[in-house]
Amino acid sequence: MDTLLTIVHVIVCLFLVGIVLLQHGKGADIGASFGGSSQSLFGTEGPLPLLNKITTASAIIFMLTSVTLAYTSSRTGSTSVMTNVTVSQPAQVQEAQPLVKDDAAKDAPAENKPGSETGAEKTTK
Numbered sequence: 008m009d010t011l012l013t014i015v016h017v018i019v020c021l022f023l024v025g026i027v028l029l030q031h032g033k034g035a036d037i038g039a040s041f042g043g044s045s046q047s048l049f050g051t052e053g054p055l056p057l058l059n060k061i062t063t064a065s066a067i068i069f070m071l072t073s074v075t076l077a078y079t080s081s082r083t084g085s086t087s088v089m090t091n092v093t094v095s096q097p098a099q100v101q102e103a104q105p106l107v108k109d110d111a112a113k114d115a116p117a118e119n120k121p122g123s124e125t126g127a128e129k130t131t132k
Contacts, residue, residue, distance in 0.1 A: 009079055016072040023065045030058050 012072060012076060016076060019065055019069045019072060023069055026062050026065060
């Protein structure tokens with residue numbers, strides 16, 4: 008429905024622009040007084056009443072489609088495009104392993120262990 012209404016709106020918009028461009032300006036009658044051709048095809052008044060009626064009708068259609076499109080775009084829908092999406096659980100974060108294992112710390116020489124006396128300290132005591 009919205010797509011059809013948008014297509015009608017664009018077509019009426021282009022038609023309205025074209026019909027307005029076809030109309031004569033207010034100063035167009037001055038050229039006829041200097042030997043211009045008479046407009047006997049549309050009568051003495053020319054095409055103005057016909058073009059005015061077409062312009063009015065297309066302007067009314069344009070306004071109606073504009074208001075209808077504004078109304079339909081402002082409505083909040085009750086459905087969502089995300090209803091069928093499954094949520095996956097994030098992977099469990101593993102606990103960080105120490106860089107030096109406890110067995111390696113026990114096997115290290117006494118000099119490198121904190122709180123132990125080094126060889127130089129043993130000799131001075």
